[in-house]
Amino acid sequence: MTDDSTHKRVLLKVSGEALMGTREYGLDSDTLLRIATDVKDVIALGHEVCLVIGGGNIFRGISAAARGMDRAQADYMGMIATVMNALGVQNALEKLGVPTRVQSAIPMASVCEPYIRRRAMRHMEKGRCVIFAAGTGNPFFTTDTAAALRAVEMNCDMLLKGTQVDGVYAADPRKDPDAERYEELTYHDVLARDLAVMDAAAISVARENGLPIVVFNIHAAGAFAQVMRGEGRFTTIIEKS
Numbered sequence: 199m200t201d202d203s204t205h206k207r208v209l210l211k212v213s214g215e216a217l218m219g220t221r222e223y224g225l226d227s228d229t230l231l232r233i234a235t236d237v238k239d240v241i242a243l244g245h246e247v248c249l250v251i252g253g254g255n256i257f258r259g260i261s262a263a264a265r266g267m268d269r270a271q272a273d274y275m276g277m278i279a280t281v282m283n284a285l286g287v288q289n290a291l292e293k294l295g296v297p298t299r300v301q302s303a304i305p306m307a308s309v310c311e312p313y314i315r316r317r318a319m320r321h322m323e324k325g326r327c328v329i330f331a332a333g334t335g336n337p338f339f340t341t342d343t344a345a346a347l348r349a350v351e352m353n354c355d356m357l358l359k360g361t362q363v364d365g366v367y368a369a370d371p372r373k374d375p376d377a378e379r380y381e382e383l384t385y386h387d388v389l390a391r392d393l394a395v396m397d398a399a400a401i402s403v404a405r406e407n408g409l410p411i412v413v414f415n416i417h418a419a420g421a422f423a424q425v426m427r428g429e430g431r432f433t434t435i436i437e438k439s
């Protein structure tokens with residue numbers, strides 16, 4: 199996209215869990231509004247923002263498959279769950295006056311647009327926040343992979359992964375307070391050390407296309423804008439030259 203380093207096109211991946219707030223499942227309206235405010239603030243800085251929304255707060259295919267359900271069938275349910283979340287995020291953004299479009303990889307003509315790459319690009323050029331729903335549209339994938347794929351398709355400058363903590367750690371810092379935190383990693387580091395940040399398919403797509411990934415804490419209000427200014431705490435995953 200733009201060569202102007204101050205104005206970037208970025209994709210933010212928001213997991214389903216991030217939308218639950220402190221609830222056990224489903225959506226928390228205060229959390230939705232807080233995340234929407236963070237997105238609005240980044241757009242106000244002059245950036246173009248698109249989103250991929252997960253569905254783990256409602257349905258996760260792999261856990262249903264573990265309980266005996268057909269995996270592909272369960273995954274379709276998971277993808278439909280992401281559409282519900284995307285509509286929730288759209289509602290929160292529009293309450294704040296941010297123009298949005300939801301595009302679903304599984305066509306659902308009466309609730310949102312189907313995913314059409316060139317149309318999504320056009321929306322972004324017009325300043326709309328495009329929310330990509332239904333993952334890749336294929337079972338056996340995750341919304342992390344969808345995020346990497348859409349970020350590459352949309353010529354994004356980087357993919358931001360909002361997580362529960364402020365970067366990538368060697369182990370879960372909520373369980374191991376001494377776990378090492380990384381400032382910068384290569385794609386190879388993530389794969390070789392099996393770091394639980396994004397699945398291998400997502401990392402591979404990013405690596406093959408030189409897409410930098412930035413991991414930060416989605417729960418810290420204002421962190422998204424801080425990261426876009428190069429401030430605050432985050433981990434960058436990039437190929438070192």
Ligand code: UDP
Nearest residue numbers: 214252253254259273276277333334340341
């Ligand atoms: N899913 C899928 N294909 C995709 C993306 C998602 O089948 O391309 C299904 C899968 O069952 C997954 C569920 O949708 O468990 C919810 O997505 P995900 O687990 O990635 O959500 P998150 O962990 O980000 O909340």
